[in-house]
Amino acid sequence: MRRTLLLLSLAGIPQAAASAQDADNSESRNAAPVIIVTARGLDDAPGVPAYFAVELDREQIVTSPSGRIEDALGAVAGFQQFRRADSRSANPSAQGVTLRALGGNATSRALVTLDGVPIADPFFGYIPLGSIMPETLGSIRVTRGGGSGPFGAGALAGTIALESAGLADLPQLGLSALVNDRGETEAAMLGSAALGGGFVTAAARWDRGEGFFTTPIDQRVPASARAAFDGISGSIRAVAPISDEIELQARVAAFDDRRTLRFDGADSSSEGQDASLRLVGRGAWQFDALGYVQARNFSNVVISSTRFTRVLDQRNTPSTGLGGKLELRPPVGEDHVLRLGIDYRRASGELQEESYSAFTGRLGERRRAGGVTTDLGLFAEHDWTLGALVLTGGLRADRTRIADGFYRARDARGNVVDETIASDRSDWTVTWRGGAALQASEAVRLRAAAYSGLRLPTLNELYRPFVVFPVVTQANAELANEKLTGFEAGADLTPAAGLRLSVTAFDNRVKNAIANVTLAPNLRQRQNLPAIDARGIEAEIAFDRGPLRLDGSLAFTDSQVDGEGISLALDGNRPPQVPRWSAAASIAYAPASGLVAALSLRHVGAQFEGDLEDDVLPAATTVGAFLGFPLAGRLQLVLRGENLTDEDVVTRNSGGSIDLGAPRTFWAGLRYGF
Template identity: 65%
Template sequence: MAIFRYLTAGSIIALAAAHSALAQSDEPVIVVTGEGLQETPAAPAYDVQVVDEEQLRSTSSGRIEDALSSVAGFQQFRRSDSRSANASAQGATLRALGGNASSRALVLLDGVPMSDPFFGYVPFSALAPERLSQIRVTRGGGAGPFGAGALAGTIELESAGINALQGFAGQLLANDRGETEASASAGVQLGSGFVVASGRWDRGEGFYTTPVADRVPASARASFDGWSAQLRGAAPIASDVELQFRGLAYRGTRTLRFEGADSSIEGQDASIRLVGRGEWQFDAIAYVQSRNFTNVVISSTLFTPVLDQRNTPSTGLGGKLELRPPVGGDHVLRFGADYRLSDGELFETAISAFSGNVTARRNAGGINTDFGLFLEDDWTLGALTMTAGARLDRWTIRAGFFSERDQAGLPSKATTYPDRAGWDVSFRGGLLFRANETVAIRAAAYSSLRLPTLNELYRPFVVFPVETQANADLENERLEGFEAGIDLTPVEGVSLSFTAFDNRVQNAIANVTIDTNLRQRRNIDSIHSRGVEASAKADIGDFSMDASASWTDAEARGSGLAAMLDGKRPSQTPRFIGGATLSYRPARNWLLSTTLRYIGAQFEDDLETDVLPSATTLDAFARVPITGKLALILRGENLLGETIVTRNQGGSIDLGAPRTVWGGLHYGF
């Protein structure tokens, strides 16, 4: 918290000083954007889909993971959203390359990695969609900045600027269960710069995730209570150099299945960014993250606490420097370096379900680092744009340990793991050929890297009745893949995109069954995913349509102790996902939309014994102006009342959100 406060205060002082200096000069006023550098010309050579501002603000649940569900191939480990899922299970991946709860996709907010330093999950509940201008999803391995985390692709969240957030805006909604969602923002332009403050608070008793037939007196609703606050600013410090700052603080609590099964997440993040748009363009970022996680596990037979993961403090530090020198009109060259450090520990207490006495106290953790050098060049030759890039990573896995004390406080186990380090090289390249205004053809090939998280290396966990062990010997995952696609614009306002891909993750980390109700995180030979992604967008008069679908043929390859997985589909991986949103704008500031989504059947486990059935959901959103800047908001989730099974472990089942109707008021933009 101290680091967060100092960085926040220092950045506000810097913004004020920059504003004052500019006001006293005779230089022309420069209005800053708060954005990073522009995308390079060859960015469309890769499989990209954009979620725009309207899509972000018109989700039926008000959750960012709901907006991301419109992207073909996006997947979380479980089907639950951030109101009814344990946060440690909320990783993000693309292209059916899941299989465990860690993120195989790199999630960036204004250029800063957002995954938790210890677990690798994404704090979705802290990322309010109303603060964003767009989300840009690039599927396929990345070799650019922070590319060591972009195994399956990159999800770039961009904050909205002062043009969208100037003045005051607020929203208050409630649903048919009495849950509430409240958010507000205030933005002011300071000379050539701006400052925006925003906050959000969500709370509610939740719904029963346990089926009616399985409920017991100790069964509890999936209650949630979470808030987040963000302060963001930008100011020019020269005619072509912009200083940006962002501070984010959040906390959330959830209860799952049983009374007392409480978990919490909290974080304080701060970042500073310098963007230069002159002849020598540059983008420099420094960030710090302080995170924590707690979790209480309740016995499903005696309904008393058996494990108290009371503290999991972690720290993330890092930054990047990217340079784009003037090399000529046909080329855009970018090169630079980045660094990430993840440092975290787990403190947990094992408790006897019968006596309530402490049986063991455990402590585990370590430090992971990655230093990367990257280089990429785009070359435009008329209708043809080519790109090629490379990345060199120096990674370390060090200071790993696990210790345990018995009920008397005496050491019963103390293990330190040898430090490891190495070098890895990644490449990517692509081409984009614009045959005419209607047709663009693209192709790409790539490789990428992901280090195991501290959670995978050192933290065991139990989701009754299955125990999953950690594994300090895990090796890095490495992806190699290629793709080809075509983008069509048959008429104005209509666009179509089709991509075929083949991706293979070597040394994929999976939860491998090694005995009855016992699994361990292990590297298997590979996960091989092949498939097709398609998207369509149309704007015709007052109507618009956005549709996206993916079909994948994914299978695990295993040998030795993982031979039983060979040829099986990775857990939590559906074969088909698709959805479409139809919107109607009968008048200015009106919006009526409905979204239909389908997710295919998938397996809970690696041995394909527990099935999660397919699910089809219908959502709706309406914004109806009342007067001036005031509007009525109506939202509907799962209006068909579909039974969504989110977990099935040996018949122990959890369910997703039932039919939910929201109503409230919005004031502002």
């Protein structure tokens, strides 16, 4: 019922807005011209090209074979999820994302923002990928390397900036409904309407299905279950001019995502409600001010893989994130852009779970864990244009604080059997970045950059132990901040009209990298490694001529653990979940007739499950397709295909116990307006 009311309320907003707009137009045809908003942040600074960035446009985002945002991001070689599974069959808390093979981690090492707002979960640090509706986006920019600008303390591996589409790219009414060969469904609707010089949009999406068996057929037992999923999300965004130089942007969103993993009863849920306000000024003194609040929750039931009974009920993990930023760009001359700012983030949350005996089913312990982390950042960046040369540099100072941390376990009678009360601690850290971009000719741009970065441990890493039977992973309240230093150099070439080539060589080092370190066969602990070193080459190619478009990317990374002082067994190992090679390619054909056809290929090299390199996830190559065929007006027949070669994509390997990703899947449906 709650979901139905959400869908109906969102559906009514665009029509009501359109009616109001029609009435307004009829009464004010002779009024002064309205002010038109951009619905974005401030324009890019001139120094942006010094840092290697890849941009995905709206067409690439909405034509992915699976219709999921992580599939679209897979077009960028070097983009990595902790698990190869997508947001239908992965545990939500494992949806961390990173770049440049800096080490697999369920927490994100890349900063992911939506319209400038960080969207990582406050407690776990994962990205709620299932809550992001691709149809609402206008572009995605992926910038690799440490960041020092707004919210730069989260951009250890880089930044993934999602930008909502403006009114010009959105339909007044968009509807889509698809079904696949397993009977799973996907439905979405989107509406937009102009209001004076601004606009309002509302969107909702519902995905549900029985899923597929992640367990290989030879490992299934009577308790094995399909990876069922049921997720709904909705958002409303409004943009309005305050004056001819200032605009206000507001967004509210909510999502509810439920999944089952491997066994009957192994159910998880994640939900959230987000709100943000943003004020953008484009006068002589430009500014970008925003504030946001996030309310999230997570639950998860763990089923024993030997007794197939409930052993853990993570029944409640409420968390809150809030923050904001203020960025100023004072007028300092035509050849200079100065950015001064301050930002703040606060994350708080508490885990509430009960453990049970796999043999008797009786309550064993009640556990609580939580705390607060905060980050206050001050930043300054300056770009200087000297003809064909652009120089850029920035400094950032962060005061980080970890406080009120605790872990407490009580037995069934209420007696404390284990307790950790962590000491409060705080620190100041200075990070920096600088670079140069030289337009050597019309066809050649050379660039180089160096940078440092910072990431706080999450509340989950600090205080929450967990068990994937029979392996116990302990938390560590003494974890230090991760710190990155790195440099890169590259070139961007445009040898012919519509053809773009880029190549970049990089060397990054993460000190105090947080990892699950093996202490004994069935015991691990989160610890700070001395360092992870990652060096490699990234290449991109794009050809866009008329109706034909080709895109390709390739990344090779030599990534190694520096285990000195921790474990000689780890020294020189490749970090868990990190492939040496990854590649992506796509070809799209979109003539003026309205036909859209796209074929995509994704390759991820072999990687290790854990830190000791004892379980391998084999290399996997998948092929996907998208076809949009015009029927009448703005109505399209949509056909999609995932994993067309039915490749076995191993997403987990624990001593030979395997999980698989999505098998070959065909989708068919109708789409109107998009």
